Amino acid sequence: MGVREKIVTWARMKSPWVIHFNTGSCNACDIEIVDTLTPRYDVERFGVQLKGTPRHADVLLCSGPVTKQVRDRLVRVYEQMPEPKFVVAVGTCSCSGGVFNGCYNIHDGGIDQIIPVSAYIPGCPARPEAILDGVVKLLGSLQAKVEENDGTRPAPLPFL
Amino acid sequence: MTNEEIIQQKIVNRFPATEGKFRLQRARRIWVEVTREIFLPLFEFAKQELKFVEFCTLTGLDEGENLLFIYHLAQEYTGIVLNLKVAVPKSDPVIPTITNFFPAAELPERELEDLLGAKVAGLAPGPRYPLPDEWPAGDHPLRKDWQPREDEAKPEVPHG
Amino acid sequence: MAKVTIPFGPQHPALKEPERFDLTILGERIVRLNARLGYNHRGIEKACEQRSYISALYLIERICGICSHSHATAFVQCVEEIAGLEVPARARYIRTLIAELERMHSHLLWLGVAGHEIGFDTLLMYTWRDREVVMDLLAALTGNRVNYGINTIGGVRRDVSPEQCAEILRGIDTLEERTKYYMQLATEDAMLAERLVAVGSLCTEDAARLGAVGPVARASNLNQDVRRDDPYAAYGELDFKVITDTHCDVYGRVLVRVGELMESCRIICQVLSNLPEGPIAVKAPRKIPAGEALTRYEAPRGEDVHYVRGNGTERPERVKVRAPTLANVQAVSKMLENNYLADMPIVLAAIDPCFSCTDRAVVVREAGCVEQRMDWKALRLYGIEWYRKNRGIDCSKIKLRM
Numbered sequence: 001m002g003v004r005e006k007i008v009t010w011a012r013m014k015s016p017w018v019i020h021f022n023t024g025s026c027n028a029c030d031i032e033i034v035d036t037l038t039p040r041y042d043v044e045r046f047g048v049q050l051k052g053t054p055r056h057a058d059v060l061l062c063s064g065p066v067t068k069q070v071r072d073r074l075v076r077v078y079e080q081m082p083e084p085k086f087v088v089a090v091g092t093c094s095c096s097g098g099v100f101n102g103c104y105n106i107h108d109g110g111i112d113q114i115i116p117v118s119a120y121i122p123g124c125p126a127r128p129e130a131i132l133d134g135v136v137k138l139l140g141s142l143q144a145k146v147e148e149n150d151g152t153r154p155a156p157l158p159f160l
Numbered sequence: 161m162t163n164e165e166i167i168q169q170k171i172v173n174r175f176p177a178t179e180g181k182f183r184l185q186r187a188r189r190i191w192v193e194v195t196r197e198i199f200l201p202l203f204e205f206a207k208q209e210l211k212f213v214e215f216c217t218l219t220g221l222d223e224g225e226n227l228l229f230i231y232h233l234a235q236e237y238t239g240i241v242l243n244l245k246v247a248v249p250k251s252d253p254v255i256p257t258i259t260n261f262f263p264a265a266e267l268p269e270r271e272l273e274d275l276l277g278a279k280v281a282g283l284a285p286g287p288r289y290p291l292p293d294e295w296p297a298g299d300h301p302l303r304k305d306w307q308p309r310e311d312e313a314k315p316e317v318p319h320g
Numbered sequence: 321m322a323k324v325t326i327p328f329g330p331q332h333p334a335l336k337e338p339e340r341f342d343l344t345i346l347g348e349r350i351v352r353l354n355a356r357l358g359y360n361h362r363g364i365e366k367a368c369e370q371r372s373y374i375s376a377l378y379l380i381e382r383i384c385g386i387c388s389h390s391h392a393t394a395f396v397q398c399v400e401e402i403a404g405l406e407v408p409a410r411a412r413y414i415r416t417l418i419a420e421l422e423r424m425h426s427h428l429l430w431l432g433v434a435g436h437e438i439g440f441d442t443l444l445m446y447t448w449r450d451r452e453v454v455m456d457l458l459a460a461l462t463g464n465r466v467n468y469g470i471n472t473i474g475g476v477r478r479d480v481s482p483e484q485c486a487e488i489l490r491g492i493d494t495l496e497e498r499t500k501y502y503m504q505l506a507t508e509d510a511m512l513a514e515r516l517v518a519v520g521s522l523c524t525e526d527a528a529r530l531g532a533v534g535p536v537a538r539a540s541n542l543n544q545d546v547r548r549d550d551p552y553a554a555y556g557e558l559d560f561k562v563i564t565d566t567h568c569d570v571y572g573r574v575l576v577r578v579g580e581l582m583e584s585c586r587i588i589c590q591v592l593s594n595l596p597e598g599p600i601a602v603k604a605p606r607k608i609p610a611g612e613a614l615t616r617y618e619a620p621r622g623e624d625v626h627y628v629r630g631n632g633t634e635r636p637e638r639v640k641v642r643a644p645t646l647a648n649v650q651a652v653s654k655m656l657e658n659n660y661l662a663d664m665p666i667v668l669a670a671i672d673p674c675f676s677c678t679d680r681a682v683v684v685r686e687a688g689c690v691e692q693r694m695d696w697k698a699l700r701l702y703g704i705e706w707y708r709k710n711r712g713i714d715c716s717k718i719k720l721r722m
Contacts, residue, residue, distance in 0.1 A: 022337050024360050027674065028385025028466040030337070031429065038432075038448035054331070069292035069359045070338050073330050099379050102370070103363035104301050104308055105292065125385060125466050186401075188550055189614065214544070215531055216616065216625045217642035232614055232625065237543075239550030241614060264531030264650050267357075268642070290358035301366050 012058055012084070013142050015047030016135075019057035019081070023074050023111060025064025028125035029091035033061055041128040048135060054080040059138070061131075065093040065100045066107045066114050078115045086118040086142075087111070088134060095120045163240060164190050167210060175202055191243045199246050200256055203231070207261050211235055212242050215258075218268040220276045222304045227253045227278055248278075257282040275302040323351060328664060330359050337673070341664075348660050353653040368639040373399055373473060373608060376636060383641060384674050385466045386429065389415075389422045390619035391626070391641065392471045397552060398628035399473050399636075401613035405604060409554075409596040411475035416554040417488075417591045418462065418470055420584045424495065425454040426620035427577045427584075430672050431502065434574065437665040438515050443505075450498045453491045460484060475601025485592050492585050499581045506578050516571040520655040520667035523568055530651040533644050534622020535580065536671050538564045539572035546618040557594070560587050570670040607634050619644055621672045645674045 022030050036043040037050060051057050054077045066074060078087070089111050092098040096110045107113055118141075121134035161169070164184050172179050175198055183191040194202055206212040212233035219230040226247040233242045248255060255272075257280050258265045270289040272278040277300040291301075300306060323346050330338035338359035344352035364383060368376040381392040393415055400407055428451040435443025455465045461484060462468035470476050506512065522532065527540035537544055545562040547555040563579035565572040608630040617624045622644030631637040648671040655667050707713045 021331050024338065024362060026382045026385045026388075026467075027337065028382070028388070031385060032466070035448065038452075039445050040449060040452050065362065067292070067359060067362060068294065069361065070330065073338065073359075077331050099382050100362050100364075100367070103367045105361050105363040124382075127465065185613070191612075213528070216614075216623070217627070217640065219627045219638070219640040221629065221638045221640075230627070232627070234550070234616070237549060239546070239616075241550070241616070243614060262531060263529060264647060267646060267650065287356055288358075290361035292358065292361075301363060 009142075013139055015049070016058045016086075016139065017049050017051050017056055018059040018061050018135075019051050019054050019077075020061045020063075021054075021074065021077055023062055023064040023070045023094070024067035024106070025091065025093055029063035029093070029123075032125045032128050033063065033090060033131060036128045036131050041132060043132060043135065046132075046135065046139075054078075055082065057081055058085060059135075060085065060087045060115075061090055062087060062094050062111050062115075063090045065097050065103075066111055067105050068107065069105075071107060071114055074111070074114055086138060087115055088119045088121060088138060089117045090121050090131060090134075091126045092122050092124045095122050098124065162187070163238060164188070167240065167242070168192075170210065171202070171205070174205055178202075188238070188240045189243070190240065191245065193245045193247070196246055196248055196255065199244070200258075203244065203258060203261065206233060206242055206244070210242075212240075215262040215264055216241065218258075218265060218272065220272040220278060220302070222276065222302060223247065224304070226250060227276060229255055229272070229278070231258070253278045254281050256280070259283065274300070276300055277303065339673075341668075343656075343661065343664065345661055348662070350656050350659055350661060350664065353656050355649065355653070357649070365639050365641065368636055370635065372606070372634045373636060376639065377471065377473070378469070380639070380641070381467055381469065381471075384643070386426050386674060387422065387619045387621060387624070388467045389418050389470070390617050390624050392469075393419065393553070394615045394617040394624055394626040395628065395639070396471045396473055397615045397617075398613040398626050399608055399630070400604075401615070402611040402628065402630045403473070403605060403608050405474050405602055407475055408599045408602060410479075410598045411600050412554045413591050413595050414476045414478075414480055414600065415471065416558070417480070417588060418458070418468060419553065420587045420591070421454055421458055421461075423620045424581055424584045425451055425458070426672075427581050428454065430577060430620075430669075431574070434570075434666060434669050437669045440512070446498075447502070450495060453494055457488055457491050460487065472601060472604075474604035475599070477601070479600050480595070485595070488588065489592060492588055496582070496585045499578065499585065503578050503582065506574050512574075513571060516569065516574060516666070517567070518569055519659060519663050520570045520670055521568055522651055522655045526654055527568075527651065530654060531647045532622075532651045533647045534618070534620075534672075535573055535576045536622065536648050536651065538562070539576045540568045541566045544623075546616045546623050550616050552615065552617060554591065558587055558590050560590075570666060573670045607632060608636075621645060621674055622648060643674065645671065649673065 020033055035041060060078060060081060089095050093100060094111045097106065097108050100106050101108055111117060119134050119138045121130050123130050167190060168182050168184065177198060178192055178194060181193040185191060212235050214234040214236060216232040216234050221228050226249055229246045231244040246255060255278060257269060267289055269280045269283050273280060274288050274291050323344050325342050325344045328341040328343055330340050340356040342354040343350050364379060367379060371379065377392060377395060380395045381388045383391045428447045432444040432447035458468060459465050461480060462470045462478060470478060522540050524541045527537050527542055532540065541564055543562060543564050548562055560583050563576050563583060565575045610630055610632045612629040615626045624644055625642040627640040629637040652668060652671060656664065659667060704716050707715055
């Protein structure tokens, strides 16, 4: 891996920028996601920042079962994100459809029927601690992927 | 006489056809069945003279042979709710609009058209609500005999 | 100057939920608003018809995460009325306690989000930190921070112990201090007033005509509150003020919500000091007899209306929910008339929208205008042509990696 790639990967792992998109959820998971930014849980100490546009984001935090109206927009948001990108399904509804499985306006089975998902955080709603745990585990798996491709071992991330 | 009985008497005096069609369920709840012919004049009477100025909502249901529409109106300050039930045959599911009295009734009336297949006469043309754009016309989920379609193609997941 | 239509949503940093608004602007002023709702429509009313009453209760609770107790209580009150059940007094008081705690958490959430929409992020951090006090109390009482599941048909599922009462009173003392600070901020801060006064105006007549409910209506001087006019749970036995304001704009909505926070503190203290002894639930039958009922509930956002019809079986015949935001969203286009584009997020946030409650298109059309629609490729070609004609620059050779 060249020096430029090493710096870019280091920046991605130390400071992933997220974008949040609600695909038809009841809002409980969304307010728990916003809760992780507030002083008690404070996800910004991990370098995570909430951005407004998918073109600036590394991680898509998705909540809610996918309604038929929102499906194309979700795919469009996913395609607008630059590579490498990761999708985190927050809450039971986005993992598997949750209580809404069987409703007529929902695609059964959660968001992994529409876009590929890297991490699943269950819960109804997912607690902020669980969301933090999920984000940290995702960063850990990025670290593992980097080592697997590279062979050399970068310095361990301080919070693991 | 209680307030509810006074209101019942006033309506019966003005519209004798409603005699015997009332049900005073409890304090602050009056249910009355009206025919389509006297619906609009009774509605106007309730709003202008009896001061039922708060439009709560409009419920549509499938009763087998008929479609039943229930208009829920509340009186200001007393909290008394007048529920007007109008049944129309499924072969001719037309009901006049009440947006002249309550502009806020537009979205509930569009819901009736979309989900139940009713026809609201006099409603201004506009986008559908709440079903998605690709939902086929003529498919009304709230009807009792509605079945979900089996032939829907599964969406393709883009490779990440 | 030509009018331009820009899309707002379904993905937008100011929106926590997917909805689509098309704003037509002339310069910086909004001329027209087309709303396309329905992105959050999940088909809950139909799904309730296929489930038993208890399963439907858990589904109804998840119509909205922020006002979950409102929907659950309204539904359960309808079912209890149809079945003719007499809910014990202690259960009604516990429902009221959770309802007021929910109102506090919702208003603090709203205050933070409103602060964020106008760029006042410190307010977001302060209010959400204080909100954690309420979330801890709710988690201790019910087992979950959101989607409490405290209701069952016939009463409530968990009791409140004297230790928990003492803990709640301590939490309320802290919150009362903080609410006094927010009240002082709202009434004395000149910058906040400058930013919010005369933004999103809705006069009293328009609020009544367009059917606004809740704090939006009360901020336009409409004196209506379902807790006082059509009492339910324990509200008939409690003493509280209905907060109204004459500003008729976003500033008025801030004042009404902060005032309601103070009132909620008082109501909670009354509930705890008058909590009656007794059972917390009565046994409910599995099959609810045929009948129908309508409940109105004052959710944090406004009047929530539930209609349930039973047919003698285990499953409801029809469940209808009218959420408060459906009533308020039709007033938004009136509020936005002649406002600046930069005010769109705060005006929309000021009705405290909850589209997940709503969805289960407000069109204002101007006569005689021709609509022209361009997709991304056409827009790019238009730009290339404009630069070639007006600036002599040819950008057509630039390749885009799409």
